[in-house]
Amino acid sequence: MRQRTAAVAVLLLCPALLAGCGSSGNGSSSSSQATTAAKPQVIVETAATGFDAARVYREALPGVVTIRSVFATSAAEGSGFVLNTDGDIVTNAHVVTDESSGKRVPAKEVFVEFPDRNIVAADIVGFDPFADVALLKVDPSGLTLHPLQLGTDKDVVVGEPVAAIGAPFGEVSSLSVGVVSAANRSVKSLTQFQIEGAIQTDASINPGNSGGPLLDGDAEVLGINQQIETSSGANDGVGFAVPISAIKRSIAQLAEGGSAEYAYIGVSSQALYPQLAKRLGLDTSFGGLLAEVVPGGPADKAGLEGGDQKLEFQAGEYRTGGDVILQVEGHDVVQPDDLARFVATKIPGEKVTLSVLHDGKVERVAVTLGKRPDSISAG
Secondary structure, eight states: OEEEOOOEEGGGHHHHHHHHHTOSHHHHHHHHHHOOSOOOOOOOOOOTTSOOHHHHHHHHGGGEEEEEEEOSSOEEEEEEEEOOTTOEEEEOHHHHEEOTTSSOEEOSEEEEEOTTSOEEEEEEEEEETTTTEEEEEOOOTTOOOOOOEEOOSTTOOTTOEEEEEEOGGGOTTEEEEEEEEEEEEEEEOSSSSEEEEEEEEOSOOOTTOTTOEEEOTTSEEEEEEEEEEOSSSSOOSOEEEEEHHHHHHHHHHHHHHSOOOOEEOOEEEEEOOHHHHHHHTOSOSOOEEEEEEOTTSHHHHTTOOOOOEEEEETTEEEEESSOEEEEETTEEOOSTTHHHHHHTTSOTTOEEEEEEEETTEEEEEEEEOEEOOSOOSOO
8 A cells, every 4th residue: 555654643753653662671672682792893885986875864964854734633744855045945745735624725834843953934835736745935044054956867777776864753864775666656646646757765764754855876856755655554665756857847836836737638548568459459569548538638629539348358457449649749658657757747738749549540649738637537
């Protein structure tokens, strides 16, 4: 089960720490008593070009903050980081908003704690539920702000070492390290749409890490830690971060108008693979098989058709009989999220040209993208 690492509920924080850490003397004595022999000396050498977690922590920590949000009947805690010396702070939207009433609303009060022990009030400039990003603003007067450098997720490599800094279970300024486990994942947002291009990592991410930075070896931000996949409620080694490319786009819009808009094509699709294409008698080995076209949406207006038949094949279920999108602006649609990822880079009102397999023939179809709604039945 995937769940956002979420802000830690402040009112429940102390009992959770006592239960999870074993604060009594007896809780840690068995480990030390078991090690009676002389401890071997361990020397760790890091090459000049290697990953130095201590250096990453030292350089980034001054710019990592703890976020405390106060809602009508509860309080919560998460992480964030300093964007610039003007007082802009980035975190997850779910750290500073709440939807328990059925509608997502901002916190009544937000406070930002800096590593130098300063705690100040913050205003919510805006939040983006599609990317789970929020932009906060503090008065920089009297503060020494340390902005983090924003990196790029374009060249993220699986196996690349990364570091996460935040406040898991309220333990501020905590470091965990790991590697990039996968790139270009699709994960849940605060809407029915997915966040595309998410970074998967085995660096330990837990409740309270939300909004904190995932850093590369140069202490640059690759993403913000957003959710974990877990069966226990805590970290099972599968965490996800919103990619920095999505964050940059989101905060640019939030800074300008307090909200973010995304393009929308109005389809749900399934990725073709060679054996499925052969089973369907299609003259292609790749593409996005349109399972559903939203009535009245941009794709529907352009004449695209969804599937009207169902097929069980190789332990999968498919809706067939619809069009197949082969390319978007000349880019092949191969992976399951290629179409959604490409559309996410566009703006509402922009026109894109699709290469579509329709009734056995390849056609070029122009689609004028719409504005993504808050929630729909198809992505």
